[in-house]
Amino acid sequence: MPRQIVNASQLDLESPGRRDYWVALGHTSIWGSHLLPLTVIVGPQAKPGEGLSAFGACHGNEYEGPVALKHLLREIRTEDVLGRIVIVPVLNVASFRVGARESTGDDGFNLNRVFVEGAGTTPAMAGITHRIAAFVREAIWPHVHICIDLHSGGEVARFAHWSGFFRCGDPEIDARREQMARWFGCQIVTAGTSSSKPSGISGGMHNEADRLGKYAIGTELGWGQSVDVQGTRYARQGVLAAAIHHEQLAGTIEPIGHHAEGTQSLVETRAAITAPYWGHYEPLFDCGEYVEQGQTVGYLHDFGRLDEEPFALIAGDSGIVISQAWGARVEQGQTIHMIGAEIG
Numbered sequence: 304m305p306r307q308i309v310n311a312s313q314l315d316l317e318s319p320g321r322r323d324y325w326v327a328l329g330h331t332s333i334w335g336s337h338l339l340p341l342t343v344i345v346g347p348q349a350k351p352g353e354g355l356s357a358f359g360a361c362h363g364n365e366y367e368g369p370v371a372l373k374h375l376l377r378e379i380r381t382e383d384v385l386g387r388i389v390i391v392p393v394l395n396v397a398s399f400r401v402g403a404r405e406s407t408g409d410d411g412f413n414l415n416r417v418f419v420e421g422a423g424t425t426p427a428m429a430g431i432t433h434r435i436a437a438f439v440r441e442a443i444w445p446h447v448h449i450c451i452d453l454h455s456g457g458e459v460a461r462f463a464h465w466s467g468f469f470r471c472g473d474p475e476i477d478a479r480r481e482q483m484a485r486w487f488g489c490q491i492v493t494a495g496t497s498s499s500k501p502s503g504i505s506g507g508m509h510n511e512a513d514r515l516g517k518y519a520i521g522t523e524l525g526w527g528q529s530v531d532v533q534g535t536r537y538a539r540q541g542v543l544a545a546a547i548h549h550e551q552l553a554g555t556i557e558p559i560g561h562h563a564e565g566t567q568s569l570v571e572t573r574a575a576i577t578a579p580y581w582g583h584y585e586p587l588f589d590c591g592e593y594v595e596q597g598q599t600v601g602y603l604h605d606f607g608r609l610d611e612e613p614f615a616l617i618a619g620d621s622g623i624v625i626s627q628a629w630g631a632r633v634e635q636g637q638t639i640h641m642i643g644a645e646i647g
Protein backbone atom coordinates (compact mmCIF):
# COMPACT_ATOMS: atom_id res chain seq x y z
CA MET A 304 0.00 0.00 0.00
CA PRO A 305 1.48 3.40 -0.92
CA ARG A 306 2.52 5.76 1.84
CA GLN A 307 -0.48 7.83 2.83
CA ILE A 308 -0.31 11.61 3.20
CA VAL A 309 -2.16 12.68 6.34
CA ASN A 310 -2.42 15.57 8.76
CA ALA A 311 -1.13 14.98 12.28
CA SER A 312 -4.72 14.71 13.55
CA GLN A 313 -5.41 11.85 11.12
CA LEU A 314 -2.58 9.62 12.38
CA ASP A 315 -3.67 6.30 13.81
CA LEU A 316 -1.11 4.87 16.24
CA GLU A 317 -3.65 2.65 17.99
CA SER A 318 -5.35 0.25 15.55
CA PRO A 319 -3.68 -3.13 14.97
CA GLY A 320 -1.57 -3.48 11.82
CA ARG A 321 0.93 -1.42 9.87
CA ARG A 322 0.48 2.05 8.43
CA ASP A 323 3.04 4.05 6.46
CA TYR A 324 2.49 7.79 6.53
CA TRP A 325 3.81 11.03 5.21
CA VAL A 326 2.68 13.46 7.89
CA ALA A 327 1.99 16.87 6.35
CA LEU A 328 3.20 19.85 8.37
CA GLY A 329 2.35 23.13 6.68
CA HIS A 330 5.09 24.93 4.79
CA THR A 331 5.64 28.59 5.67
CA SER A 332 6.87 29.49 2.17
CA ILE A 333 5.53 27.34 -0.64
CA TRP A 334 1.86 26.41 -1.02
CA GLY A 335 2.08 22.98 0.55
CA SER A 336 3.62 20.96 3.33
CA HIS A 337 6.74 19.35 4.64
CA LEU A 338 6.17 15.58 4.50
CA LEU A 339 7.54 13.75 7.49
CA PRO A 340 7.87 9.95 7.13
CA LEU A 341 6.36 7.87 9.92
CA THR A 342 5.64 4.15 10.05
CA VAL A 343 3.66 2.59 12.86
CA ILE A 344 3.14 -1.11 13.49
CA VAL A 345 0.75 -2.14 16.24
CA GLY A 346 0.63 -5.72 17.50
CA PRO A 347 -1.93 -7.70 19.48
CA GLN A 348 -0.40 -6.99 22.90
CA ALA A 349 -0.06 -3.21 22.55
CA LYS A 350 -0.81 -1.36 25.77
CA PRO A 351 -2.03 2.24 25.95
CA GLY A 352 0.87 4.66 26.27
CA GLU A 353 3.48 1.99 25.66
CA GLY A 354 5.66 1.43 22.66
CA LEU A 355 9.01 2.15 21.10
CA SER A 356 9.73 5.24 19.04
CA ALA A 357 12.96 5.64 17.08
CA PHE A 358 14.04 8.82 15.33
CA GLY A 359 16.73 9.59 12.76
CA ALA A 360 17.88 13.00 11.53
CA CYS A 361 16.89 15.20 14.44
CA HIS A 362 19.86 16.95 12.83
CA GLY A 363 19.62 16.80 9.05
CA ASN A 364 23.28 16.02 8.32
CA GLU A 365 23.63 12.90 10.47
CA TYR A 366 22.99 9.79 8.44
CA GLU A 367 23.58 6.52 10.30
CA GLY A 368 20.20 6.72 12.06
CA PRO A 369 18.15 7.44 8.92
CA VAL A 370 19.91 4.67 6.97
CA ALA A 371 19.48 2.05 9.69
CA LEU A 372 15.82 2.97 10.25
CA LYS A 373 15.12 2.94 6.51
CA HIS A 374 16.36 -0.67 6.44
CA LEU A 375 14.29 -1.59 9.51
CA LEU A 376 11.13 -0.39 7.78
CA ARG A 377 11.48 -3.34 5.44
CA GLU A 378 13.06 -5.79 7.90
CA ILE A 379 10.53 -5.68 10.74
CA ARG A 380 7.67 -8.04 9.94
CA THR A 381 4.25 -6.95 11.07
CA GLU A 382 3.46 -10.43 12.39
CA ASP A 383 6.45 -10.21 14.78
CA VAL A 384 5.31 -6.95 16.38
CA LEU A 385 3.72 -7.55 19.76
CA GLY A 386 3.33 -4.01 21.05
CA ARG A 387 3.79 -0.72 19.25
CA ILE A 388 6.72 0.40 17.11
CA VAL A 389 6.89 3.90 15.65
CA ILE A 390 9.74 4.61 13.24
CA VAL A 391 10.58 8.07 11.95
CA PRO A 392 13.68 7.72 9.74
CA VAL A 393 13.90 11.46 9.08
CA LEU A 394 12.51 13.69 11.79
CA ASN A 395 13.74 17.10 10.75
CA VAL A 396 12.79 16.87 7.09
CA ALA A 397 13.49 20.60 6.65
CA SER A 398 17.15 20.29 7.65
CA PHE A 399 17.60 16.87 5.98
CA ARG A 400 16.49 18.36 2.65
CA VAL A 401 19.38 20.83 2.72
CA GLY A 402 21.84 18.48 4.44
CA ALA A 403 22.36 20.79 7.39
CA ARG A 404 22.31 20.51 11.17
CA GLU A 405 19.72 23.28 11.49
CA SER A 406 16.65 23.98 9.34
CA THR A 407 18.68 26.50 7.35
CA GLY A 408 16.36 26.48 4.33
CA ASP A 409 13.41 27.38 6.55
CA ASP A 410 13.32 28.93 10.02
CA GLY A 411 16.97 28.20 10.81
CA PHE A 412 16.44 26.54 14.20
CA ASN A 413 18.22 23.54 15.70
CA LEU A 414 15.50 20.96 16.44
CA ASN A 415 17.51 19.65 19.35
CA ARG A 416 17.16 22.99 21.16
CA VAL A 417 13.47 23.73 20.62
CA PHE A 418 11.71 21.23 22.89
CA VAL A 419 10.75 24.21 25.04
CA GLU A 420 7.58 25.58 26.56
CA GLY A 421 5.29 26.93 23.85
CA ALA A 422 7.11 25.33 20.89
CA GLY A 423 4.73 25.11 17.94
CA THR A 424 1.83 26.47 19.95
CA THR A 425 2.68 30.17 20.24
CA PRO A 426 2.94 32.55 17.25
CA ALA A 427 6.57 33.41 18.04
CA MET A 428 7.51 29.73 17.79
CA ALA A 429 5.41 28.59 14.84
CA GLY A 430 8.13 27.78 12.30
CA ILE A 431 8.60 24.25 11.01
CA THR A 432 11.27 23.29 13.56
CA HIS A 433 9.14 24.22 16.57
CA ARG A 434 6.13 22.52 14.98
CA ILE A 435 8.09 19.28 14.51
CA ALA A 436 8.88 19.36 18.24
CA ALA A 437 5.20 19.93 19.00
CA PHE A 438 4.26 17.06 16.69
CA VAL A 439 6.57 14.65 18.54
CA ARG A 440 5.24 15.77 21.89
CA GLU A 441 1.56 15.75 21.02
CA ALA A 442 1.17 13.03 18.41
CA ILE A 443 3.89 10.44 19.16
CA TRP A 444 5.11 10.51 22.74
CA PRO A 445 1.71 9.97 24.40
CA HIS A 446 1.65 6.55 22.68
CA VAL A 447 5.15 5.31 23.60
CA HIS A 448 7.40 4.88 26.62
CA ILE A 449 10.71 4.42 24.77
CA CYS A 450 12.43 7.12 22.75
CA ILE A 451 15.59 6.41 20.77
CA ASP A 452 17.15 9.51 19.23
CA LEU A 453 19.90 8.53 16.78
CA HIS A 454 22.55 11.24 16.38
CA SER A 455 26.02 11.46 14.88
CA GLY A 456 28.60 14.22 14.81
CA GLY A 457 27.68 15.91 11.54
CA GLU A 458 30.33 18.55 10.94
CA VAL A 459 30.68 19.48 14.59
CA ALA A 460 32.53 16.63 16.27
CA ARG A 461 34.01 13.19 15.80
CA PHE A 462 33.25 10.53 18.38
CA ALA A 463 34.20 7.19 19.76
CA HIS A 464 30.89 5.48 18.90
CA TRP A 465 28.65 6.00 21.85
CA SER A 466 25.16 5.36 23.10
CA GLY A 467 24.11 7.14 26.22
CA PHE A 468 21.51 7.83 28.81
CA PHE A 469 20.88 10.30 31.60
CA ARG A 470 20.59 9.09 35.16
CA CYS A 471 17.42 10.04 36.97
CA GLY A 472 18.31 8.56 40.36
CA ASP A 473 15.76 5.74 40.26
CA PRO A 474 17.99 2.62 40.27
CA GLU A 475 15.51 0.51 38.32
CA ILE A 476 14.96 3.07 35.55
CA ASP A 477 18.68 3.88 35.38
CA ALA A 478 19.53 0.17 35.09
CA ARG A 479 17.05 -0.36 32.24
CA ARG A 480 18.33 2.72 30.41
CA GLU A 481 21.91 1.47 30.83
CA GLN A 482 21.02 -1.95 29.44
CA MET A 483 19.31 -0.37 26.44
CA ALA A 484 22.41 1.72 25.79
CA ARG A 485 24.79 -1.23 26.18
CA TRP A 486 22.90 -3.33 23.64
CA PHE A 487 23.83 -1.00 20.78
CA GLY A 488 27.32 -2.53 20.95
CA CYS A 489 29.26 0.75 20.96
CA GLN A 490 32.67 1.10 22.64
CA ILE A 491 31.37 3.87 24.88
CA VAL A 492 28.25 4.01 27.03
CA THR A 493 27.80 7.44 28.55
CA ALA A 494 25.95 7.88 31.83
CA GLY A 495 25.14 11.55 32.08
CA THR A 496 23.22 13.85 34.30
CA SER A 497 21.09 16.65 32.92
CA SER A 498 23.80 19.07 34.11
CA SER A 499 26.37 17.43 31.77
CA LYS A 500 25.69 19.97 29.01
CA PRO A 501 27.22 23.44 28.73
CA SER A 502 25.25 26.00 30.72
CA GLY A 503 22.26 27.56 29.03
CA ILE A 504 21.66 24.66 26.63
CA SER A 505 18.13 23.41 26.95
CA GLY A 506 15.30 22.21 24.76
CA GLY A 507 17.01 18.94 23.85
CA MET A 508 14.79 16.12 22.64
CA HIS A 509 16.50 13.50 24.80
CA ASN A 510 16.21 15.60 27.97
CA GLU A 511 12.58 16.36 27.26
CA ALA A 512 11.77 12.66 26.71
CA ASP A 513 13.48 11.92 30.04
CA ARG A 514 11.50 14.66 31.76
CA LEU A 515 8.31 13.04 30.51
CA GLY A 516 9.38 9.74 32.05
CA LYS A 517 10.39 7.87 28.90
CA TYR A 518 13.22 5.38 28.59
CA ALA A 519 15.31 7.67 26.42
CA ILE A 520 18.57 6.84 24.68
CA GLY A 521 20.76 9.07 22.56
CA THR A 522 23.69 8.11 20.37
CA GLU A 523 26.69 9.47 18.51
CA LEU A 524 27.33 6.95 15.75
CA GLY A 525 29.64 8.65 13.28
CA TRP A 526 30.74 12.02 11.97
CA GLY A 527 31.70 14.04 8.93
CA GLN A 528 28.29 13.78 7.23
CA SER A 529 29.04 10.24 6.09
CA VAL A 530 27.53 6.83 6.72
CA ASP A 531 29.76 4.98 9.18
CA VAL A 532 29.88 1.18 8.82
CA GLN A 533 29.89 0.30 12.52
CA GLY A 534 27.65 3.20 13.50
CA THR A 535 24.90 2.01 11.17
CA ARG A 536 25.20 -1.54 12.57
CA TYR A 537 24.97 -0.22 16.12
CA ALA A 538 21.87 1.84 15.30
CA ARG A 539 20.03 -1.15 13.88
CA GLN A 540 21.06 -3.39 16.77
CA GLY A 541 20.11 -0.89 19.47
CA VAL A 542 16.61 -0.33 18.12
CA LEU A 543 15.91 -4.05 17.61
CA ALA A 544 17.31 -5.01 21.02
CA ALA A 545 15.21 -2.38 22.80
CA ALA A 546 12.09 -3.50 20.93
CA ILE A 547 12.67 -7.16 21.81
CA HIS A 548 13.70 -6.60 25.44
CA HIS A 549 10.73 -4.32 26.09
CA GLU A 550 8.37 -6.90 24.56
CA GLN A 551 7.34 -4.78 21.61
CA LEU A 552 8.83 -7.26 19.12
CA ALA A 553 9.03 -11.07 19.17
CA GLY A 554 12.37 -12.77 18.66
CA THR A 555 15.81 -13.12 20.16
CA ILE A 556 18.93 -11.08 19.65
CA GLU A 557 22.63 -11.65 20.29
CA PRO A 558 25.05 -8.95 21.48
CA ILE A 559 27.42 -7.44 18.91
CA GLY A 560 30.55 -5.31 18.86
CA HIS A 561 32.12 -4.15 22.11
CA HIS A 562 29.08 -5.39 24.01
CA ALA A 563 29.70 -8.94 22.81
CA GLU A 564 33.46 -8.67 23.36
CA GLY A 565 33.20 -7.27 26.88
CA THR A 566 35.21 -4.19 25.84
CA GLN A 567 32.53 -1.60 26.47
CA SER A 568 33.31 1.26 28.83
CA LEU A 569 30.65 2.93 30.95
CA VAL A 570 31.82 6.51 31.33
CA GLU A 571 30.92 9.92 32.66
CA THR A 572 31.72 12.79 30.34
CA ARG A 573 34.38 14.97 31.95
CA ALA A 574 37.07 17.52 31.35
CA ALA A 575 35.54 19.26 28.36
CA ILE A 576 38.05 21.66 26.81
CA THR A 577 36.81 24.87 25.24
CA ALA A 578 38.66 26.62 22.42
CA PRO A 579 39.90 29.93 23.91
CA TYR A 580 40.08 31.52 20.46
CA TRP A 581 39.19 30.87 16.81
CA GLY A 582 41.84 28.60 15.32
CA HIS A 583 42.88 25.29 13.84
CA TYR A 584 42.71 22.17 15.99
CA GLU A 585 45.34 19.44 15.86
CA PRO A 586 44.41 16.25 17.75
CA LEU A 587 47.23 14.12 19.18
CA PHE A 588 45.03 11.10 19.92
CA ASP A 589 42.20 9.40 18.11
CA CYS A 590 38.80 9.04 19.68
CA GLY A 591 38.65 5.80 21.65
CA GLU A 592 42.24 6.09 22.93
CA TYR A 593 43.12 6.28 26.63
CA VAL A 594 44.87 9.40 27.97
CA GLU A 595 46.29 10.30 31.38
CA GLN A 596 45.41 13.39 33.37
CA GLY A 597 47.92 16.15 32.62
CA GLN A 598 48.85 14.78 29.21
CA THR A 599 48.86 17.10 26.21
CA VAL A 600 46.05 15.80 24.02
CA GLY A 601 46.00 18.36 21.22
CA TYR A 602 46.99 21.84 20.06
CA LEU A 603 45.05 24.86 18.92
CA HIS A 604 46.99 26.84 16.32
CA ASP A 605 46.61 30.53 15.53
CA PHE A 606 48.00 31.06 12.05
CA GLY A 607 47.81 34.82 12.56
CA ARG A 608 50.47 34.36 15.26
CA LEU A 609 52.54 31.93 13.27
CA ASP A 610 55.68 32.12 15.40
CA GLU A 611 53.99 31.69 18.77
CA GLU A 612 53.52 28.42 20.66
CA PRO A 613 50.15 26.80 20.00
CA PHE A 614 47.65 26.50 22.84
CA ALA A 615 48.18 23.07 24.41
CA LEU A 616 45.06 21.12 25.39
CA ILE A 617 45.80 19.38 28.70
CA ALA A 618 43.69 16.41 29.80
CA GLY A 619 41.84 17.41 32.97
CA ASP A 620 41.15 13.80 33.85
CA SER A 621 42.29 10.31 32.92
CA GLY A 622 40.02 8.39 30.59
CA ILE A 623 39.03 7.69 27.03
CA VAL A 624 38.89 10.39 24.39
CA ILE A 625 35.22 10.25 23.48
CA SER A 626 34.76 13.40 21.41
CA GLN A 627 36.87 15.95 19.54
CA ALA A 628 36.27 18.68 17.03
CA TRP A 629 35.80 17.18 13.57
CA GLY A 630 37.02 19.95 11.30
CA ALA A 631 40.37 21.65 11.74
CA ARG A 632 38.76 25.12 11.92
CA VAL A 633 37.09 25.63 15.27
CA GLU A 634 35.13 28.48 16.80
CA GLN A 635 36.05 30.39 19.93
CA GLY A 636 34.06 28.76 22.75
CA GLN A 637 33.57 25.46 20.92
CA THR A 638 33.98 22.28 22.96
CA ILE A 639 36.86 20.67 21.10
CA HIS A 640 37.86 17.79 23.38
CA MET A 641 36.07 15.59 25.85
CA ILE A 642 37.12 12.67 28.01
CA GLY A 643 35.00 9.85 29.32
CA ALA A 644 36.13 8.74 32.78
CA GLU A 645 35.41 5.05 33.30
CA ILE A 646 32.88 4.28 36.00
CA GLY A 647 32.17 0.64 35.13
Ligand SMILES: [Zn+2]
Nearest residue numbers: 362365454455
Ligand atom coordinates in the same frame (compact mmCIF):
# COMPACT_ATOMS: atom_id res chain seq x y z
ZN1 LIG B 1 22.86 15.48 16.24
